[in-house]
Amino acid sequence: MNPVSTLNYFMPTRILAGKDSVYNERSFLAQLGQKALVVTGKKSARINGAYDDAVKALTANGQDYVLYDRVMANPTDTCVYEAGALARKEGCDFVLAIGGGSPMDAAKAAAVLGIKDIPKEDLFGTSFTSALPLAAVPTTAGTGSETTPYSVLVDTTGPDGKTPKEGGPAKRSIGSPLLFPRFAFLDAKYMAGLNRETTVNTAIDALSHAVEGFLSRRANYVSDILAKESICLIMDNVEPLLAFTVDSAAAVFPAEAREKLLLASAIAGMVIAQTGTALPHSMGYLFTINWNTDHGRANGLLLKSFLFWCREREAAASISPRIPELCAALGMELEPFFAILEKLLGQREKASEAELQDWGSQPMKNGANTYIQPTQEEILRIYRESVG
Numbered sequence: 001m002n003p004v005s006t007l008n009y010f011m012p013t014r015i016l017a018g019k020d021s022v023y024n025e026r027s028f029l030a031q032l033g034q035k036a037l038v039v040t041g042k043k044s045a046r047i048n049g050a051y052d053d054a055v056k057a058l059t060a061n062g063q064d065y066v067l068y069d070r071v072m073a074n075p076t077d078t079c080v081y082e083a084g085a086l087a088r089k090e091g092c093d094f095v096l097a098i099g100g101g102s103p104m105d106a107a108k109a110a111a112v113l114g115i116k117d118i119p120k121e122d123l124f125g126t127s128f129t130s131a132l133p134l135a136a137v138p139t140t141a142g143t144g145s146e147t148t149p150y151s152v153l154v155d156t157t158g159p160d161g162k163t164p165k166e167g168g169p170a171k172r173s174i175g176s177p178l179l180f181p182r183f184a185f186l187d188a189k190y191m192a193g194l195n196r197e198t199t200v201n202t203a204i205d206a207l208s209h210a211v212e213g214f215l216s217r218r219a220n221y222v223s224d225i226l227a228k229e230s231i232c233l234i235m236d237n238v239e240p241l242l243a244f245t246v247d248s249a250a251a252v253f254p255a256e257a258r259e260k261l262l263l264a265s266a267i268a269g270m271v272i273a274q275t276g277t278a279l280p281h282s283m284g285y286l287f288t289i290n291w292n293t294d295h296g297r298a299n300g301l302l303l304k305s306f307l308f309w310c311r312e313r314e315a316a317a318s319i320s321p322r323i324p325e326l327c328a329a330l331g332m333e334l335e336p337f338f339a340i341l342e343k344l345l346g347q348r349e350k351a352s353e354a355e356l357q358d359w360g361s362q363p364m365k366n367g368a369n370t371y372i373q374p375t376q377e378e379i380l381r382i383y384r385e386s387v388g
């Protein structure tokens with residue numbers, strides 16, 4: 001465990017977990033303002049009941065609201081400027097995000113733009129000093145965005161905000177303490193209808209957050225405690241994850257396991273809020289933009305080779321070992337963990353030699369955030385072992 005000699009820990013999100021928490025704990029929503037910009041994706045928040053619960057809670061509080069339901073997977077700059085403009089036009093004084101990572105991330109940027117229209121580079125460069133207060137209702141258990149100060153968006157336009165971006169769209173991350181949700185309402189009932197693919201991929205994303213946070217240079221005493229607890233919670237639910245097949249009805253997955261995975265995801269969010277993510281998240285991004293691979297799966301494809309490399313480097317150099325403690329949290333050595341991961345991932349994608357060479361030559365932003373600094377050769381090796 002990291003020593004307590006220095007510590008800087010900040011987590012201002014109040015977590016309200018439990019069945020019907022949006023309605024039962026609506027007095028917290030009442031603190032946020034008079035009129036909400038409710039930010040959702042196109043359909044799922046209505047199907048899973050979260051939107052109806054939010055409307056019931058707002059109405060009971062006597063709060064007005066306006067709906068922005070045009071957030072797509074991998075939300076764009078155009079989308080958040082549209083949502084922000086709607087908030088200003090409608091006089092919204094707070095934001096309520098409902099959905100997976102995409103609506104929550106979009107809502108955070110909309111909270112900034114809901115105060116005033118600012119140039120795109122000021123948004124991405126975090127040159128803003130205020131944001132509308134935000135509450136989040138996650139409807140998947142993976143992103144952890146409900147407890148982080150991050151918004152990951154796709155930048156699609158040039159400096160004028162209209163013409164297509166030179167060199168094509170790029171994912172960009174905004175991180176500011178102003179983006180922490182004030183409240184996160186965790187209610188696993190919204191996940192009851194999630195299929196095997198989403199359930200498994202989001203669980204792997206949460207696990208990646210906890211593992212990468214534990215192996216971050218910025219890990220600290222508190223983030224380690226949270227990371228290990230999140231890993232334990234996810235590993236406690238490996239059995240139902242393995243038993244959940246593509247042919248299983250969503251209802252077969254135990255409600256209690258969904259509750260634990262949702263909490264584990266929020267805790268893993270609290271970890272990366274402190275530590276950021278590490279190498280797998282940077283590397284997996286290239287699977288997502290080139291192959292449209294699900295974000296959680298992309299991280300999962302890299303975890304085995306990444307952890308193997310960590311263990312090898314720890315053994316070869318005078319690096320304070322982290323892997324034995326990670327294995328204690330996993331409840332097993334790396335090899336049986338890798339076997340579980342393979343079962344969850346199934347058939348791996350295969351990259352061409354040209355793709356491997358291209359990706360292996362690219363700088364990895366979060367490589368620097370990893371507790372061991374990877375060489376470009378090692379990055380290529382991890383890609384090759386993962387999808388070669």
Ligand SMILES: [Fe+2]
Pocket residue numbers: 143205209281295
């Ligand atoms: Fe992630």
